[in-house]
Amino acid sequence: MRLMITGADGLFGSQMAPLFMNDSFYSEVVLKSVNDFDIRQKKDVIKNVCEIKPDILIHMAAWVDVDGCEKKPQEAMEINYRGVMNITEACRMIDSKLIFISSDYIFDGIDPPLGGYLENSESNPLNVYGKAKRFSEQYIQNMLHNYLIIRTAWLFGGGNAQNSFILKVLDSLKYSNKFYAIVDQVGSPTYSVELGECLCKILKSKDFDSLKGIYHIANTGECSWYDQALKTVEFMYGRTHQYKIIPVLMNSSSYYARRPKYSVLNTDKFYYATGIRLSSWENSLKQYIESLKI
Ligand SMILES: NC(=O)c1ccc[n+]([C@@H]2O[C@H](COP(=O)([O-])OP(=O)(O)OC[C@H]3O[C@@H](n4cnc5c(N)ncnc54)[C@H](OP(=O)(O)O)[C@@H]3O)[C@@H](O)[C@H]2O)c1
Numbered sequence: 001m002r003l004m005i006t007g008a009d010g011l012f013g014s015q016m017a018p019l020f021m022n023d024s025f026y027s028e029v030v031l032k033s034v035n036d037f038d039i040r041q042k043k044d045v046i047k048n049v050c051e052i053k054p055d056i057l058i059h060m061a062a063w064v065d066v067d068g069c070e071k072k073p074q075e076a077m078e079i080n081y082r083g084v085m086n087i088t089e090a091c092r093m094i095d096s097k098l099i100f101i102s103s104d105y106i107f108d109g110i111d112p113p114l115g116g117y118l119e120n121s122e123s124n125p126l127n128v129y130g131k132a133k134r135f136s137e138q139y140i141q142n143m144l145h146n147y148l149i150i151r152t153a154w155l156f157g158g159g160n161a162q163n164s165f166i167l168k169v170l171d172s173l174k175y176s177n178k179f180y181a182i183v184d185q186v187g188s189p190t191y192s193v194e195l196g197e198c199l200c201k202i203l204k205s206k207d208f209d210s211l212k213g214i215y216h217i218a219n220t221g222e223c224s225w226y227d228q229a230l231k232t233v234e235f236m237y238g239r240t241h242q243y244k245i246i247p248v249l250m251n252s253s254s255y256y257a258r259r260p261k262y263s264v265l266n267t268d269k270f271y272y273a274t275g276i277r278l279s280s281w282e283n284s285l286k287q288y289i290e291s292l293k294i
Helices: 011-021 042-052 066-071 073-094 128-143 165-172 192-204 225-237 268-274 281-293
Strands: 002-006 028-032 056-059 097-103 147-152 178-182 213-216 244-248
Touching (some): 002 011, 002 042, 011 192, 028 042, 056 073, 066 073, 066 128, 073 097, 097 128, 128 147, 165 178, 165 281, 213 268, 225 244
Parallel strands (some): 056 097, 097 147, 147 213
């Protein structure tokens, strides 16, 4: 089994790649970063993918700065939609199974179903990043028969204080005893390591060939950024500490792009298909914070 991963040095990719690299199940695991090829360059994408001929390609390369995407929509569409089109076309040429990582930001948070969004809930992205993800999903669905679209959300674990909320909280509290966190945006935080382990498991399962279409995978439960910041501090410093987490509303934040107020992902479909359910976000966050203490 030959596996290729794009965006392998990103937040999720860097957590996930070692899990695959050390596994003899794969005859070859090829990790690609932006230094190897730019997904916007169709010729380079096709040349690289066709040379490697992976059985499975996990496409994680993306521009994930939601506000940056809103400020530069053309660039965002080039990377997050055109880039996916290029990857999809390459997969079609050599009949590779494409695993595309999509996002909860394809939903608008208005009138969500009880228990969170389902795979077939109506999408209505509020920002350019979400639109590019949804267009990409539709393109893949039209072009390929062998694909897996995994929608996940609010990844933590890995990264740095610039792109990881948890590290941003802990880093800020080194300089101030206060941290302002958004209280009116609710989602499904997801531990990148646990998501990576879950992908490892399903790729090796006997039912993997028949697993196709869109699935939501996220830690269970739901919370706001404020709840997540509170738990981060509690797990790091114990229940009694000197830090103050102050709730703020989205419309008084520095967000440039609109975000859904509620984008919790219902993960039942994935559970019924695979028997796998990720743990609660609190348990996973605790495990991640413990790993930071070592
Ligand atoms: N982070 C989240 O909360 C979240 C939630 C839902 C879904 N996702 C999806 O999960 C996937 C992984 O996200 P992540 O958080 O790991 O993002 P990340 O840390 O930013 O990693 C993405 C990687 O893609 C690379 N990249 C950017 N533009 C590229 C281009 N034109 N050609 C080739 N590579 C390019 C980036 O390189 P540079 O860093 O050098 O630009 C980076 O290494 C993405 O598809 C993202 O949309 C993420």
